[in-house]
Amino acid sequence: MTTAVPLDAPRSPRSTAPRNRGVNLEKWGWIYMRVSGVLLIVLIFGHLFVNLMVGEGIHALDFAFVAGKFASPFWQWWDVLMLWLALIHGANGMRTIVNDYVTTPKVRRVLVWALGLSAAFLILLGTLVVFTFDPCLGVTEDSVLWATCQAAA
Ligand code: HEM
Structure with a gap:
C-alpha cells in the first residue's frame, strides 16, 4: 500500500514535500515546454x-x-534547431501524457524508453542528413544535375 504525499498549495514558493529535494527535473521539463514552444513559433x-x-x-x-x-x-x-526543439518537445510532451494515463509501471517505463530512443534516433539521423547532404552524390551523366555538379566539382 502507498501512503499519499501531501501536496503544497499551488502558489507555495517552494515545495516542502520530503522527496522534492535537489534538481527538480519535472519543473525544468515544464519550463522547457514553454520556452521551446515560443522558439518553435518563430522557427516553424x-x-x-x-x-x-x-x-x-x-x-x-x-x-x-x-x-x-x-x-x-x-x-x-535553422532546420537543425527546429528538429531538435520539436523532437524533444514532442517526446517530452508524450512522456507527460504517458505518465498521466498509463497506470502500469512496467508499460509506462517501456513507453517512455521507446519515446526517448525514437527521439534520439530521429535527432541523430536528421542532424546527419542536414550536415552531410550532398546533392551531387550518385549523380550520373543522364541526370539533369550532371552539368551543375561537374561545374561545382
Ligand atoms: C508552434 C509550435 C508549438 C507551440 C507554441 C507549442 C506549445 C506547447 C506548450 C506551451 C505545451 C505545454 C502545455 C502544458 O504544459 O499544459 C505543449 C505541450 C505539448 N506539445 Fe507543443 N507546441 C508546439 C509545437 C509542437 C510540436 C511540433 C509537437 C510535436 C512534435 C508538439 C507536441 C506537444 C505535446 C505532445 C505536448 C504535451 C501535451 C500535454 O501535456 O497534454 N508541440 N506545447
Whole structure:
C-alpha cells in the first residue's frame, strides 16, 4: 500500500514535500515546454513563410530548392534547431501524457524508453542528413544535375 504525499498549495514558493529535494527535473521539463514552444513559433512559421510564400512560393519547391537551402549554414542551423526543439518537445510532451494515463509501471517505463530512443534516433539521423547532404552524390551523366555538379566539382 502507498501512503499519499501531501501536496503544497499551488502558489507555495517552494515545495516542502520530503522527496522534492535537489534538481527538480519535472519543473525544468515544464519550463522547457514553454520556452521551446515560443522558439518553435518563430522557427516553424519562419520556415513555412520562406518555403510557401516568398517568391514563387509553393511552386518553387523541388529538389533544387531543398539543395539550395541545405547549402547555406544559416538554413542548416535553422532546420537543425527546429528538429531538435520539436523532437524533444514532442517526446517530452508524450512522456507527460504517458505518465498521466498509463497506470502500469512496467508499460509506462517501456513507453517512455521507446519515446526517448525514437527521439534520439530521429535527432541523430536528421542532424546527419542536414550536415552531410550532398546533392551531387550518385549523380550520373543522364541526370539533369550532371552539368551543375561537374561545374561545382
Ligand atoms: C508552434 C509550435 C508549438 C507551440 C507554441 C507549442 C506549445 C506547447 C506548450 C506551451 C505545451 C505545454 C502545455 C502544458 O504544459 O499544459 C505543449 C505541450 C505539448 N506539445 Fe507543443 N507546441 C508546439 C509545437 C509542437 C510540436 C511540433 C509537437 C510535436 C512534435 C508538439 C507536441 C506537444 C505535446 C505532445 C505536448 C504535451 C501535451 C500535454 O501535456 O497534454 N508541440 N506545447
